[in-house]
Amino acid sequence: MSDLVNVTIDGVQISVPKGTPIIEAAKQAGVLVPHYCYHPSLPSPAVCRMCLVEVEKAPKLVPACVTTVADGNVIHVNNDKSKRARESVLEFLLINHPLDCPICDQAGECELQDYTFQEGRAGTRYGDYAKRYNPVEDFGPDVLYVANRCILCTRCVRFMDNVAGDAVLNVSERGDRAFIGIDPDHKLDHPWAGNVVDLCPVGSLISKDFLHKARAWDLDKTASVCTGCTQGCNTMIDTRDDVVVRLRPRPNLDVNRHFICDEGRSDYRWMNRGDRIEAPLVREGGKLTPTDWTQALDRLGAAVKAARRVVILASGRASTESLGFVRRMVDGASVTAAIKVPLGAEAPLAGVPNLALRKERVPNLAGASLAGYGTDWSAALAAAKGADLVVVLDADLDDADVAALSGAAAVAVIGTVDDDRLAGSALILPATNMAEENGTYVNRDHRVQRYFQAKPAPGMARPAWWIAAEATHAARGLAAPATAADAFAALGAMIPALAGLTYSDLGHTGRVVTPNAAGAAR
Amino acid sequence: MAIGVKVMKRPEREMSYVRAALKGMALTFKHMLQPKVTMQYPEERSTADERGSYAVAPRWRGTHRMLADEQGRSKCVACGLCPQICPANCIKLVPGEDEEGNRYPLIYEIDEFRCVFCGYCQEVCPEEAIHVGVHFENAEYSRDRFVYDLERLTSQTHQVSSLWDPADVRGQ
Numbered sequence: 001m002s003d004l005v006n007v008t009i010d011g012v013q014i015s016v017p018k019g020t021p022i023i024e025a026a027k028q029a030g031v032l033v034p035h036y037c038y039h040p041s042l043p044s045p046a047v048c049r050m051c052l053v054e055v056e057k058a059p060k061l062v063p064a065c066v067t068t069v070a071d072g073n074v075i076h077v078n079n080d081k082s083k084r085a086r087e088s089v090l091e092f093l094l095i096n097h098p099l100d101c102p103i104c105d106q107a108g109e110c111e112l113q114d115y116t117f118q119e120g121r122a123g124t125r126y127g128d129y130a131k132r133y134n135p136v137e138d139f140g141p142d143v144l145y146v147a148n149r150c151i152l153c154t155r156c157v158r159f160m161d162n163v164a165g166d167a168v169l170n171v172s173e174r175g176d177r178a179f180i181g182i183d184p185d186h187k188l189d190h191p192w193a194g195n196v197v198d199l200c201p202v203g204s205l206i207s208k209d210f211l212h213k214a215r216a217w218d219l220d221k222t223a224s225v226c227t228g229c230t231q232g233c234n235t236m237i238d239t240r241d242d243v244v245v246r247l248r249p250r251p252n253l254d255v256n257r258h259f260i261c262d263e264g265r266s267d268y269r270w271m272n273r274g275d276r277i278e279a280p281l282v283r284e285g286g287k288l289t290p291t292d293w294t295q296a297l298d299r300l301g302a303a304v305k306a307a308r309r310v311v312i313l314a315s316g317r318a319s320t321e322s323l324g325f326v327r328r329m330v331d332g333a334s335v336t337a338a339i340k341v342p343l344g345a346e347a348p349l350a351g352v353p354n355l356a357l358r359k360e361r362v363p364n365l366a367g368a369s370l371a372g373y374g375t376d377w378s379a380a381l382a383a384a385k386g387a388d389l390v391v392v393l394d395a396d397l398d399d400a401d402v403a404a405l406s407g408a409a410a411v412a413v414i415g416t417v418d419d420d421r422l423a424g425s426a427l428i429l430p431a432t433n434m435a436e437e438n439g440t441y442v443n444r445d446h447r448v449q450r451y452f453q454a455k456p457a458p459g460m461a462r463p464a465w466w467i468a469a470e471a472t473h474a475a476r477g478l479a480a481p482a483t484a485a486d487a488f489a490a491l492g493a494m495i496p497a498l499a500g501l502t503y504s505d506l507g508h509t510g511r512v513v514t515p516n517a518a519g520a521a522r
Numbered sequence: 523m524a525i526g527v528k529v530m531k532r533p534e535r536e537m538s539y540v541r542a543a544l545k546g547m548a549l550t551f552k553h554m555l556q557p558k559v560t561m562q563y564p565e566e567r568s569t570a571d572e573r574g575s576y577a578v579a580p581r582w583r584g585t586h587r588m589l590a591d592e593q594g595r596s597k598c599v600a601c602g603l604c605p606q607i608c609p610a611n612c613i614k615l616v617p618g619e620d621e622e623g624n625r626y627p628l629i630y631e632i633d634e635f636r637c638v639f640c641g642y643c644q645e646v647c648p649e650e651a652i653h654v655g656v657h658f659e660n661a662e663y664s665r666d667r668f669v670y671d672l673e674r675l676t677s678q679t680h681q682v683s684s685l686w687d688p689a690d691v692r693g694q
């Protein structure tokens with residue numbers, strides 16, 4: 001234990017590893033050191049001077065973000081001296097600040113607003129001087145730069161330099177004329193550039209997509225997982241009145257640190273689609289008629305029981321629970337199951353190991369292969385010709401796929417979006433999409449990660465695992481789980497790698513499993 | 523058997539109505555000679571300079587009014603503070619952006635039926651845009667007319683509330 005040091009921060013005694021910056025040690029002691037330029041995923045230049053704290057016996061205040069703790073340090077974050085320093089820093093920052101909080105997108109989640117409100121001066125001493133003015137600049141596909149609000153913390157510059165490795169931003173000019181400049185021949189169009197919007201502690205870099213859409217205090221936040229690719233970045237779904245308005249990264253140091261790529265960030269509109277299947281439809285006298293769940297599930301159960309050769313065409317966005325239970329539903333028949341995997345260009349984030357927008361643009365590829373689904377889509381389509389039953393689990397079908405379905409004796413759709421081309425199906429059952437259910441995805445490193453329900457399901461829609469489990473109950477009398485947690489716990493029987501795991505084992509950052517090992521909770 | 527009613531024998535002098543009638547007439551005629559205090563509303567109305575006698579107080583919190591800038595556009599920048607503070611949750615706001623990139627309200631509606639006229643919206647507004655008004659004549663022929671949209675709020679001309687007495691801000 002020789003590499004631990006004991007320090008006292010605002011009266012709280014803790015031991016932290018040697019070399020920890022004061023700001024991180026304070027975090028562990030439950031004390032927030034106000035800061036702007038420091039960010040745990042970026043190198044620290046100590047330019048903002050907001051984090052000055054008093055260390056007893058040190059000649060002057062020290063920046064908490066770059067000073068490492070020493071044994072026996074007694075640190076004061078909230079005494080008069082440190083507070084006066086912060087008050088002065090805030091006063092300097094506000095000299096040229098426009099205070100346009102009423103029209104600023106950051107208002108409500110702005111660190112300048114928060115700290116000024118907490119410990120800034122009540123009035124200004126610079127009433128008679130005109131403020132510096134610079135026009136708004138268009139930095140790139142999704143980023144606007146409002147120079148007047150910039151506090152020059154340089155987080156954006158350091159992100160592009162040190163993390164993205166695409167140094168297009170710099171600090172131009174000097175002194176109070178300084179602003180963030182962009183290389184005139186470039187745009188801020190790196191595939192991960194959108195992160196500067198989240199990194200910016202004020203409303204200086206703002207997202208064009210989110211501009212004016214909602215106020216921070218209108219938003220409900222739900223922990224989720226990005227559906228963009230097999231990386232499985234942790235995200236936060238922000239909804240306003242049950243409409244998803246933006247996705248933001250959620251820190252997970254083992255997967256995505258504090259970042260998500262722009263493609264994942266903008267991939268939320270499908271969650272809000274209005275053209276949804278809202279009631280179970282069954283074929284009655286040659287016509288699809290709405291019915292209740294009892295009848296619909298009996299029909300599905302009967303169809304499954306009668307079928308000898310079954311094909312499952314699934315979406316890679318389906319939860320592990322849904323994939324597992326749909327697969328179990330058709331146990332006993334000869335089954336060909338596949339998910340569709342769209343491919344795209346890989347886009348790594350240079351500064352973070354093992355983080356990239358991956359080629360395979362589905363979130364649950366690993367979960368699907370654990371559950372016994374292949375990726376050979378064309379083979380599955382070929383098998384669909386002459387199959388007794390094709391189960392379509394919310395798969396994104398193109399016209400050729402739909403044409404291939406015509407060779408099957410019967411088609412049962414468990415889907416989210418209403419699709420006229422599938423009107424010939426025997427059954428169409430409304431399922432929830434991932435924003436409307438609790439579930440898990442397994443990422444490419446076999447990390448099982450939970451996502452949570454962010455908005456209510458439309459009409460009578462139910463999670464696909466519920467539909468499959470209830471139909472199995474109708475057909476073969478197997479017990480059906482009532483909640484997503486029960487469904488996940490029961491998955492162990494179908495997927496040995498998940499045996500013994502429960503939702504509470506996964507927490508908010510997930511758990512890595514060994515794909516081929518059967519067995520006990522790790 | 524009929525119910526018997528007990529009749530009290532009183533002296534004639536106490537039973538006569540003449541005295542009471544004369545007393546009443548005296549009061550009536552006295553008031554005919556005194557100055558009139560009743561205002562013939564709505565034919566007659568008080569004006570601002572008559573304040574102090576019957577006029578509505580300048581701090582009265584009545585139906586809203588949105589103030590406009592010199593170009594006649596509403597001063598609201600759709601900051602979202604008034605819908606947030608409104609205890610009755612009766613303000614609907616959808617922000618948007620105009621051609622010059624200014625933030626403005628695409629939709630701004632106040633449901634005057636749900637409003638409790640607390641005046642918080644006026645107090646919180648950073649742009650001094652929304653105000654409660656010195657106004658109380660709200661009769662309408664249909665209920666939906668009580669949801670005031672931006673156009674209606676901007677075109678109202680009544681005086682806006684001062685919310686507090688400038689001479690006695692703390693209300694003491």
Ligand code: SF4
Nearest residue numbers: 100101104110202203
């Ligand atoms: S950056 Fe913060 S303090 Fe500045 S205008 Fe925006 S919300 Fe207000």
Ligand code: SF4
Nearest residue numbers: 150151153154156200
């Ligand atoms: S734009 Fe934002 S992140 Fe960049 S230096 Fe200015 S305040 Fe910091």
Ligand code: SF4
Nearest residue numbers: 608637638640641643
């Ligand atoms: S007066 Fe009060 S209740 Fe009425 S709209 Fe304003 S804030 Fe809401």
Ligand code: SF4
Nearest residue numbers: 598599601602604647
């Ligand atoms: S508080 Fe004022 S500026 Fe803000 S939305 Fe309401 S009326 Fe508009």
Ligand code: FES
Nearest residue numbers: 037048049051065
């Ligand atoms: S956070 Fe330490 S100087 Fe900026």
